[in-house]
Amino acid sequence: SGGDRAETLVARLYADTGRAHVVGITGAPGSGKSTLVRALARVARARGRTVGILAVDPSSPFSGGAILGDRIRMNDLTLDPGVFIRSMATRGALGGLCRAAADGIDVLDASGRGLILVETVGVGQDEVDVMRVAHTVVVVSVPGLGDDVQALKAGILEIADLHVVNKADREGADRTIAELRAMLTLMPAAEEAWTPPVLGASAAREEGVEAIADALEAHLASMKTSGELDRRRRRMVAARVLRTAQGLVAARLLRPEALEVPGGETTTLLDRVMRRELAPHACARALLTRMGERTPDV
Incomplete structure (x- = not known):
């Protein structure tokens, strides 16, 4: 199957x-993430780096395919052999990142791209999956951030290594930058020595983008010096292995034979749950126990 072929390719x-x-680029829809990604790619190329861009688009409700708006907005980069752009559909995945995003990053990494920019659909209270695939997380805001408490609830401060207030030529940009910096002072001290900077930019005009690129390089250097890069890589690997294992377990449990009751009975474990003979938790444990008995050791 296609999934098996992809797994074999990634393994190789x-x-x-x-x-x-x-680098993960996230933020609310309309904050100019795609424009910023394009501008950062242009700066990276000017500095001699090769770039891979993974743009996670919303899925079409009809076909399940990506709308591919990001690729259209980055059309001028497609003629540069040093830039590879791939759009991927979310296919309904929570967190703004599709399941295949980590595999896509591996392909770009193995191809020799020095900088990989991952743009997510958006960010929210439960949409922080970008932390699981990116070494550096950039959160993009726009002037008029809104209620400070709501911003804290959204998890914006917790996931960001770098804040960018885009469209900084608009009224209220200085206030938004000041509010973000003030909120950062309320955060508990992190183990890492890095303090997330708050930078203003106008990506459409390519203003302030050089400073953002400098901050990304500084964050990478800081992580290497402090050992944080290795710690993050370990957390990313652990999260990926766990998520993959969860997917494999779910796929096996969804097979009809997994729910059959031993002894040739026509009833299933779900039937027993429906008749209130078996509690859902007990059913789940029975399925896992049975699967463990059938799974050979690695």
Whole structure:
């Protein structure tokens, strides 16, 4: 199947990964993430770096495919052999990142791209999956951030290594920057020595983008010095392995034979739950126990 072929390909490439700096770009819809990604790619190319862009688009409700708006907005980059752009559909995935995003990052990494920019659909209270695939997280805001408490609830401060207030030529930009900096002072001290900067930019005019690129390089250097890069990589690997295992377990449990009751009975475990003979938790444990008995040791 296509999934099996993809798994085989990633397994072959995996030994050649681990060299790229993966940067996640997230923020509310309309904050100009795609424009910022395009501008950062242009700066990186001017500095001699190769770039991979993974743009996670919303899925079409009809076809399930990506709308591909990001690729259209980055059309001028497609003629540059040093830039590779791939749009991927979310296919309904929570967190703004599709399941195949990590595999896509591996392919770009193995191909020798030094900088990989991952743009997510958006950010919210539960949409912080970008932390699981990126070494550096950039949160993009716009003037008029709104209620400070709501911003805290959205988890924006917790996930950001760098804040960018885009469209900084608009009225209220200075206030938004000041509010973000003030809120950062309320955050508990992190183990990492890095303090997330708040930078203003106008990506459409390519103003302030050089400073953002400098901050990304400074964050990578800081993580290497402090050992945070290795710690993050370990957390990312652990999260990916766990998520993959959850997917494999779910796929096996969804097979009809997994729900059959031993002894040739026509009833299933779900039937027993429906008749209130078996509690849902007990059913789940029975399924896991049975699957463990059938799974050979690695």
